[in-house]
Amino acid sequence: MKIVVAAVLVFLGTIGVATPAAAERLVVSLSNHHVMITSNYTGVELVLFGSVEGDAGAAAGRGSYDIVATITGPRQSLRTRRKSRVLGIWVNTASRTFVDPPSYLAVLSSRPLDAITSAENQRRLQLGIADTPLPELINNDIGEVSSDPFRAALLQLMRKHGLYKEESNAVTFLTPALFRAAISLPADVPIGSYEVDVKLFADGHLIAQTDSAFEIVKVGFEQFVVNAARQHGLLYGLATAMMALLTGWIASVAFRRD
């Protein structure tokens, strides 16, 4: 029995979760849990609020708190393709398939990650974009190839499109225990459910963790169009074609000169 308890303690110690001394709790809330895409949607900004609850006694011995909030979008497989020159023209010749990487990934923190915790902790906690697992499909097997140029290209392209980002000054502490972070989502982020994972660090250690979620959905007309196009493709196509003919007919009547 003693051995088991010791083993558990050792295990907890190595993964860095909630050391027995941690008395803090993390409470977070989002300004909006349902982002609705309507015809005038051009992106949205959500606010994450949070507070560190805990007895002053436990917190007294610590330095300041740090927060790392990771927002992960819906997962969708994708292919990274590389062009090379074939007979004088640039053609996609090689590709790698990534299995369910996040379509959106934002790592917001109160200070640079390296200042918050050690590189080893970052790797263990899969903190930050560089340490996020991105499994690839390799001959029907799924594996992680961290030195793959296709992986680097994927990260670089996702950063360029604003879909992956790391902001080391996005979380601000309003009081020593109260913080806020702005999550800005560009208009072209995928629809679906987003997970928000918030980690509290002090003195380089993870001391509390909580999560929340929000959803981006199409509503009203947009939803209707998408459903019609996906589920009733033929009818949708006929309706669109009729719309085209009607527009053409109206124009020919409106501009009739003879």
Place this chain on the structure above:
Amino acid sequence: MQIYLPIADIPVNVFLVLAMGLAVGFISGMFGIGGGFLMTPLLIFIGVQPAVAVASVTTHVAASSFSGAIAYWRRKALDSTLALTLLGGGIFGSGAGVALFTWLRALDQLDLVIGLSYVTLLSVVGILMIAESARAIVRSRHGKPPELRRPGSHVWFHGLPLKLRFKRSKVYVSAIPVLAIGFIIGFIGAIMGIGGGFLLVPMLIYLVRVPTATVIGTSMVLTFITMASATVLHAATNHLVDAVLALILMVGGVIGAQFGAHAGQRIRGEWLRLFLGLLVFSVGLRFAFDLGVRPDDLYSIRFIGGEP
């Protein structure tokens, strides 16, 4: 004013898209073409995925060519027998084109094929048009009358069986080359998102010897039917037609076409063909540039599988 496109999944400026519709509509009205070969690259340029652009432009071209076809029908300047025969081939062409489109998309080579088709088709047609119109201009400068087309000049396929008489066009020719032309136009149109008017008109004039009087009206009938069916096929198989995008484009397009048609009547035919040739050729060069020059980023991403 921004509006969110439900299928393309991006917000666009309504006035920008409307202006693009107007500008392309003006050109298409002026030259009597659908304008898809200009609209598709413009949409790709503002960030619409190529596949959605191609599929949505077919709807836009259906609208503008339908309004054109009605105008020619009122003037009795179209040959419905010829249009129907071309259509017979065109429907199969569209079907084959949409099938190839779906297959190439799965192979990751759709963008390449769209690019290559634009380069070869536009530069060849552009050069031919420039050469032909330049000769006509030089001839008229020397005070010679414009060259008349001799109806008696036969080519090999005039000997083919299944001859049909196209009364309004005053030609008597085998149905096989007409069906083949229809097939080619439908096929190319579905893959490239173009009506193919700029291809069909010269093919009918030079190969089938259809008189200029009925050729544009006939081409518009064929264009609107093939593009309307391509819309239905694209919607049913690839779910890529953005009705909102298509509606904005077609409203701009049909209005622009009216002004374009007006402007076109004031320019002499050979100069009009020269301008169109230059335009077609420069779009072709633009695509050649994209294929031949090392891209800024060798890597690109494509999402696969179903919805997130």
